[in-house]
Amino acid sequence: MKKIVIVGGGAGGLELATLLGKKLGKSKKAKITLVDKNTNHLWKPLLHEIATGTLNDELDHVNYFAQGQNNSFSFQQGQLSNINRNDKTITLNNVVDSKNQVIFPETTVSYDVLVMAIGSTSNDFGTPGVKEHCTFLDDQESAKRFRKSILSTFFRFSSGLEDKQKLNIAIVGAGATGVELTTELFSMVKTLGSYGFEKLDPSLLNITLIEATDRILPALPKSASKNIQAKLEEFGATVLTKTKIVKADENNFYPEGQDPIPADIMMWTAGVKAPDFLKDIAELETNRANQLVVKPTLQTTRDDAIFAIGDCACSAKPEGGFTPATAQAAHQMATICAKNIIAIVKDKKLKSFAYNNKGTIISLAHTAQGVVTTIGKNQMGVKGWLASCIYKMLYRFHQVALFGIFKTFRLVRANKVYRSIRTSVNMD
Ligand SMILES: Cc1cc2nc3c(=O)[nH]c(=O)nc-3n(C[C@H](O)[C@H](O)[C@H](O)COP(=O)(O)OP(=O)(O)OC[C@H]3O[C@@H](n4cnc5c(N)ncnc54)[C@H](O)[C@@H]3O)c2cc1C
CATH class of the missing domain: 3.50.50.60 (FAD/NAD(P)-binding domain)
Incomplete structure (x- = not known):
């Protein structure tokens, strides 16, 4: 065998x-x-x-x-x-x-x-100081560690233990991960504010999203990148394109030929290897x-x-x-x-793999935007409710591949019940 x-x-x-x-x-x-x-x-x-x-x-x-x-x-x-x-x-x-x-x-x-x-894993492209001073989202452990640490920071702001007026967060890499993280952070602080935590409001966050190329989300058509950048700015983020980070230290990113960008929290989502x-x-x-x-x-x-x-x-x-x-x-x-x-x-002939790009959808907290591939490999822009549904479908397809359609359906129902009795932000 x-x-x-x-x-x-x-x-x-x-x-x-x-x-x-x-x-x-x-x-x-x-x-x-x-x-x-x-x-x-x-x-x-x-x-x-x-x-x-x-x-x-x-x-x-x-x-x-x-x-x-x-x-x-x-x-x-x-x-x-x-x-x-x-x-x-x-x-x-x-x-x-x-x-x-x-x-x-x-x-x-x-x-x-x-x-x-x-x-x-994340690729720091050998940029000095990045490995030592930045947070990467590589696995469950790093994601959980980040959640615990940012929750503590938010609670310290809420209880007046921080004397700063703003929390500076800089995220390097405006691909899907950087963009989605930015919108989720605004949504997180807003939800915590709604539970009664004083001073926790999106205006607390000063998030700078930094991208080396001339636009965010290069995998999307230009018009979609532009729309999503406008949405990020609506949330309150600052988006810097054509900004290549060449060094990082404990509290700053150093862009090539520009002034340092100070940050209390430094994240690196600029590519993988x-x-x-x-x-x-x-x-x-x-x-x-x-x-x-x-x-x-x-x-x-x-x-x-x-x-x-x-x-x-x-x-x-x-x-x-x-x-x-x-x-x-x-x-x-x-x-x-x-x-x-x-x-x-079975001693039969092997098939060749050909990637079929079905589109790219970016989740923007409670909404989403992107493109889906239609007949003839044309791409159609989608946003709002439809885009959110397509985004969620990708995960559901993965669950169907693992558990089959009936168990996935029951999991979706169980998740709905569970969500209805817990806080929308996991505070553990
Ligand atoms: C925040 C974030 C958002 C993303 N959003 C999207 C999205 O919207 N759409 C999309 O298509 N893609 C998205 N991606 C990319 C997507 O997650 C990856 O492309 C995908 O998970 C790759 O699958 P994989 O099976 O190659 O590796 P993984 O899913 O990373 O699995 C690798 C596995 O290998 C195990 N492993 C690693 N090293 C070893 C070792 N030495 N020995 C034994 N086991 C090991 C790990 O524990 C892990 O279980 C996102 C990625 C991130 C980080």
Whole structure:
């Protein structure tokens, strides 16, 4: 029986493990193992909502053991540190508990087919001071830490312990994450004010969103970028374009050729790269962002037994350019990768992956805006209620891929009930 090992249970890897478990694991045609450094999954595009408390993370967690048991794959906790292509094994570092006690020692896992789906981390592009002084939204832990810290800051302002009139927040990178975070922060402070916390009002926030290129959200058409910038300014944010940050220290960002931008809270959302240790892993081909270069079949260029999907894969588009690092792409790659692994098990021909851009929607607190792809790859602008629905659908599709349509429907209902009895901002 072939051993299929998937490393990384994120937007792409968990969908893949679920699909393969159902198609191959259940009928014992292959043994499917999912490996992740954590024990539960949270869909990464929700991180800015966790960071600002809009979402209660407990309700959207997926436990890997339970998901594996329900879908015929096994789960092994561990952080991949190396791949040995000669004896077809991967090395997992030891796992420690919150007291730093080893609970699972370093181990090796053997594979016939390996899928790398370990996602990405923030890219500081080597800018001095950024790693030391900025907050990144890379995982659940960093999002929760940020929420706790900003809540304390807001409460200190409310109780008069801060003598400043304004809280200066600077966010570098006006892609989807930077823009969505900005609007969620305004919404968060407004909601806290509505609970009776004095002085907590959007006017407390002085948020500067900084972008190196000539416009925000370069993935969107110019008109949509312009509209969304106007919306951000309506919220009260200052948007600086053509502003390249070359250094950061404890309380300032330094733009090239301009005065420093002071900030009490400094965030960096200016791009992603695959984890650094991939750069030299097992002599596989990688690009400048450490992504594993893959062929159209999603197999790595130097080893057909190793696939890569999602943010850690560099997949060239037939029409030029590369597949973007998005949840939408990770989902599409997981679908083709599953088909190709089934083809390997059944000794059939592999399919080629072609990214199908279905559009980009940006959530703007209680509304949304963006574009959707229509017939003939034309793009149509959407905003308001319709855009919000489409934005939410992306997450619902992910849930359907994991749980099926009926359970997803029940989860949506459960979420509604839960939301009706809790505060709209998670204050834990
Ligand atoms: C705030 C935010 C908002 C976003 N909004 C959108 C959006 O609106 N639309 C959209 O399409 N995309 C969005 N994205 C991008 C999207 O989240 C990613 O493109 C997507 O999650 C990538 O999926 P993945 O499976 O490649 O990796 P991930 O979902 O990041 O999963 C990687 C998994 O690998 C595990 N892992 C990492 N390293 C190791 C290791 N060494 N060993 C074992 N396990 C490991 C991690 O624990 C994780 O479970 C957003 C991202 C962020 C941060």
